[in-house]
Amino acid sequence: MEFILAAVVALSAAALGSPLLQAAGRRLKASAYASIAALVVAIAMVAANTAYGGSVSYFGRLLVSDVLGDLFALVVLSVSLAVAVVSVYSSHSSQNMPSYYSLLLFSALGMLLLSYSADLLMLFVAWELMSLPTYVLAGFDKKRAESNEAAAKYAILGALSSAIILYAISLTYGVTGTTQISGVVAKMASEPFNPLFSVAILLFIVGFGFKMSIVPFHMWVPDAYEGAPPAVATLFATATKKAGFVAAIRVVLAIATVYALAPNSVFTLANVFAVLAVVTMTLGNVAALTQKSMTRLLAYSSIAQAGYILVGFAIFAYSQQTGLYTYNAVLGMTGSLFHIVNHAIMKGAAFLAATLVLIQLKRSDLDIYNGLAKRMPITAFTLAISFLALGGIPPLNGFWSKLLLFLSVINTPLAWVAVAAILNSAFSLGYYFWVIKRMYLDQGESTERVNEPFGFVVIFAVLVGLMIGIGLFPQQFIAFAHAAASSLFT
Amino acid sequence: MMPVLSILLFLPIAASVPAYLILRWRKSAGLWFTLAVALAELVIALYVFYFVYANFSGLGHSGLGAYALAEQYSWVSVASFGVNYLVGVDGLSSPLVLATALLTVFAVIGSRRLIDRSEPAYYSLILLFEGAIIGVFLSLNLILFYFFWDLVMIPMFFLIGIWGGDRRKYAAMKFMIFIFTGSMILLLALMAAYMGVSPTTFDIPSLAGRIPASIQYLPLLASFIGFGIKLPVFPLHSWLPDAYTQAPAPVAVLLAGVQSAMGGYGIIRISIGLFPQAAEQWAWAFMTVGIVTMFYGAAVAILSKNLRSMFAYTSIAGMGFVVLGSFASVASGSIIGMQGAILEMFVHAFTAGSLFMLAGYIQKGLGTTDISLMNGLRSVIPRAGTLLVFACVAAMALPPFGSFVAEVLVIVGGIHATPYAAVAILVPVIIGGYMLWMIKRAVLSPPTPGAAGGDMHGVDAAVLGLYFVPLIIMLFFSILVLGPSAPVVQHLLQLVSH
Known part of the structure; x- marks a missing residue:
């Protein structure tokens, strides 16, 4: 507990302090370094909590410290750190740098609290603390029309999703008389079916679905990713998206252990998740294939990856309803959580590579990637490895989590999800390899070397090392994901 | 005892990086280095081939005892999900390993006059390709097998796409799409095999003969499609003429000579070995x-x-x-x-x-x-x-x-x-x-x-x-x-x- 508090204090202090540094007339970059330091401290604290914390709840059970929370906190804070580092190089007017970092840290703080939330109200407060700064960050390039458009679109849909979540919370409170998630679960265990509560669950899925970017709540994703400053788009794709997943796990999957949505065997949570998973991955992949811009391609690929993650949710809900296939459900949730970690690494690497191309070459259409291997070899290599990992090719990390996810449904009545997911994976290689072909086989407009800044190179090296290293030696990571997944089973 | 099989498997993969660096430094030294690695690999493959030949009559009939040489380590083990690093060699794989090692030597020598640009990456990829193919033949764990199965196609994509003929990009993309689709379909079969037995396992020797006949049919079909694309069989062959004709000659040698044998090997070892009753039907x-x-x-x-x-x-x-x-x-x-x-x-x-x-x-x-x-x-x-x-x-x-x-x-x-x-x-x-x-x-x-x-x-x-x-x-x-x-x-x- 004291570790998490320390992380919260570190982030809050830096978030509040970084505008003050400007007021105090310090160098503008001081705020960046302070923020990076605060994030490093926060990550260290969460890591310490993972090692020594144990499972406890505090603040009147508003927050709970468990392995699941540690896993998500580590992911979102690490991504925030990477974004903070590369933002030093991006081209925002440096006058606004302190406020940029302040917003980034507030959002990270929201995600940290969200990871450990055990109460619906705490969850909502953390959700808003995470979301509100990102609306501003999306429009941070205030002179660019697309950035303004992205911010407006994102803010409106984000506000809508917040409203939906709040409505779902009030319905839940109306039915159960508590906002404590464990209390809600205990209460509903004895109640077989309540239409109002079922509506509340669906509204939760919709509200969280916006952030998770699952179809059909994904419309804002490509525009926001494209319009937002590229480093911020990385944050959306790899961190706030994960926050949607942790909220869904904390709320919807917890309820799924006791409550089956409808009194028949068709309209069940398992089927809802299974259909959402297949629709999301299929639409994401098909749309990605037709894109002409790298950011949009990554946005749709990110949508498709959300579909894979949902496969674990589906088998979990199925197993909880029927009492069968517990082994599959453990595999599936381990796979989901592991894929969330992997996705942050793979997508983070891909987005940061695209960010660097955009910063250095001022373009994000796919044609600029022709012959990139000669111009920016490290960036091209990072992008290629991350695409192979996203495609699920061994020996990279994405293979293992996809393996666990697909294994978990292969011998169940949800086997069709595995077949759809396999075909989707094969299909997705179409556009992943198309880009690799452009970078390595095609001739570019120029073969002149382009500078790759040191900060980017370090982060690329770390991410590529993680993708290959986890791919070869996944033991510790699968064990971590398994420990987090096990906490869901009661 | 020396881990002969692991050396055989990882020597070319490990040597691919130094080969690249040495070729960058001095071309002729790098060529000799590559050839020396390929020859060393051939010597080990010959030894393994000889060892299998000398010992085959005294082997057991089931489990790891049926393999002349085998090495096993735990790789991933979380709760009841486990993947072993398990390699072994028997009379089915030893000739194919030998053919791979021999053809690689020939291909390296043959490339000397036929490949005249970006040599460092070329020879490095050839060694990586050799290691991956040998890995396919030696792996006795389905996931390890799949690792190498997929690893084969990455160097091949670049070997065709960079050093190939006029239509090389088209051939490389077509190759990639076909082969990867095949390998994903194959993965379905491998996963079904894992989940089909209790307790679950990916080890081929422990799976053989234990998968219930009633659930063998779809995995058999999926594995046959996966292997059939690589082999190839009609009507899954349409990538092949493009790849074989566009690849540079030494690469075509490896494609036609040993990559296709991967498909045949898979059909015998996995399609028939794991799903025998369905295969008979x-x-x-x-x-x-x-x-x-x-x-x-x-x-x-x-x-x-x-x-x-x-x-x-x-x-x-x-x-x-x-x-x-x-x-x-x-x-x-x-x-x-x-x-x-x-x-x-x-x-x-x-x-x-x-x-x-x-x-x-x-x-x-x-x-x-x-x-x-x-x-x-x-x-x-x-x-x-x-x-x-x-x-x-x-x-x-x-x-x-x-x-x-x-x-x-x-x-x-x-x-x-x-x-x-x-x-x-x-x-x-x-x-x-x-x-x-x-x-x-x-x-x-x-x-x-x-x-x-x-x-x-x-x-x-x-x-x-x-x-x-x-x-x-x-x-x-x-x-x-x-x-x-x-x-x-x-x-x-x-x-x-x-």
Whole structure:
């Protein structure tokens, strides 16, 4: 507990302090370094909590410290750190740098609290603390029309999703008389079916679905990713998206252990998740294939990856309803959580590579990637490895989590999800390899070397090392994901 | 004891990085280094081959005891999800490992004159490719197998796409899309096998004979599609002519020679080995696929106007023999057909390899491999012309080459299963027909006056002659392959019939 508090204090202090540094007339970059330091401290604290914390709840059970929370906190804070580092190089007017970092840290703080939330109200407060700064960050390039458009679109849909979540919370409170998630679960265990509560669950899925970017709540994703400053788009794709997943796990999957949505065997949570998973991955992949811009391609690929993650949710809900296939459900949730970690690494690497191309070459259409291997070899290599990992090719990390996810449904009545997911994976290689072909086989407009800044190179090296290293030696990571997944089973 | 198999497996993969660096530093030193690695690998492969041959008669019949050499470590173990690093070698894999190591040496030597740009990446990828293929043949854990199975296609994509012919990008993309789709479908079968037994496992020796017959059918079909694309079988072959004709000659040697054997190996080890009852039920269908593939390959080869395309389709026909022989044994219970299939994979590596390498030298010497533009190779480029005649005779499966033994065994095995399989005898006849026509037309015809071309160097011709050594040895001493593979095949067929 004291570790998490320390992380919260570190982030809050830096978030509040970084505008003050400007007021105090310090160098503008001081705020960046302070923020990076605060994030490093926060990550260290969460890591310490993972090692020594144990499972406890505090603040009147508003927050709970468990392995699941540690896993998500580590992911979102690490991504925030990477974004903070590369933002030093991006081209925002440096006058606004302190406020940029302040917003980034507030959002990270929201995600940290969200990871450990055990109460619906705490969850909502953390959700808003995470979301509100990102609306501003999306429009941070205030002179660019697309950035303004992205911010407006994102803010409106984000506000809508917040409203939906709040409505779902009030319905839940109306039915159960508590906002404590464990209390809600205990209460509903004895109640077989309540239409109002079922509506509340669906509204939760919709509200969280916006952030998770699952179809059909994904419309804002490509525009926001494209319009937002590229480093911020990385944050959306790899961190706030994960926050949607942790909220869904904390709320919807917890309820799924006791409550089956409808009194028949068709309209069940398992089927809802299974259909959402297949629709999301299929639409994401098909749309990605037709894109002409790298950011949009990554946005749709990110949508498709959300579909894979949902496969674990589906088998979990199925197993909880029927009492069968517990082994599959453990595999599936381990796979989901592991894929969330992997996705942050793979997508983070891909987005940061695209960010660097955009910063250095001022373009994000796919044609600029022709012959990139000669111009920016490290960036091209990072992008290629991350695409192979996203495609699920061994020996990279994405293979293992996809393996666990697909294994978990292969011998169940949800086997069709595995077949759809396999075909989707094969299909997705179409556009992943198309880009690799452009970078390595095609001739570019120029073969002149382009500078790759040191900060980017370090982060690329770390991410590529993680993708290959986890791919070869996944033991510790699968064990971590398994420990987090096990906490869901009661 | 020394981990011989792991050394065999990781030597080329580990050497690919230093090879790149040394080639960047000094080209000739790097070439020697690459060749030294390939030769060292060959020595280890020969030792393993010899070890299997010397010990096969004393081996057990099930589990790891059936493998002459095996190494096992825990790789991933979380709760009850486990993946082992498990490699082993028996009479089925040892000839293919040897063929891979030998062909890689030939390909490295052959690349010296045929590859003239970006050498560091090229040789590094060749070594990576060799290690991955050997990994496929040695892996006895399905996930480890799948690791190497997929790893094979990454270097191949770049080898075709960067160093290939005019349509190389198209060929590389098509190759990638087909092969990856196949491998994803294969993964379905592997996952079903894992979940099909209790307690779950990915280890092939522990899975064999334990998967309930009722759930074998769909995984069998999925695995056959996955392996069939690589082999390839009709109608999953359409990537192959592009890849084989666009790849640079030494890469085509490896593609046709050993990459296709991966498919045949997978069919025997996994499709038949893990799903034997279903394989027996559907054996007639797969035998039909094999026969259709042979005739299709041979028939399209007749129409080929280009030497490389003719060789590519001849190679498809050769792979039809592997499918026919394997499933003929499953249907009949006689080991002859599958033994023939294993020998066919071994000899096909060298027949196809020599053909594609020669096509590369002819392309280099004459600037074309269009049959209608080639006249009098005998006098224009006498060394390549003469060797081409030998290579064609080997591809026709005539003595003194081991391909004769392999195809006879497959056809006899096929007749054991059903008399209709005797039609397969027509395939070598068709192949002989168009090969002889091509030789008459291109090699023995009078040369166009003033025609000139660059012939092979004496060293290259001598190295190419070495392709025929294993082929001739296999005519007289086919026991080297057939002996160690007999207990493996017998063990597989026992699984079918219980």
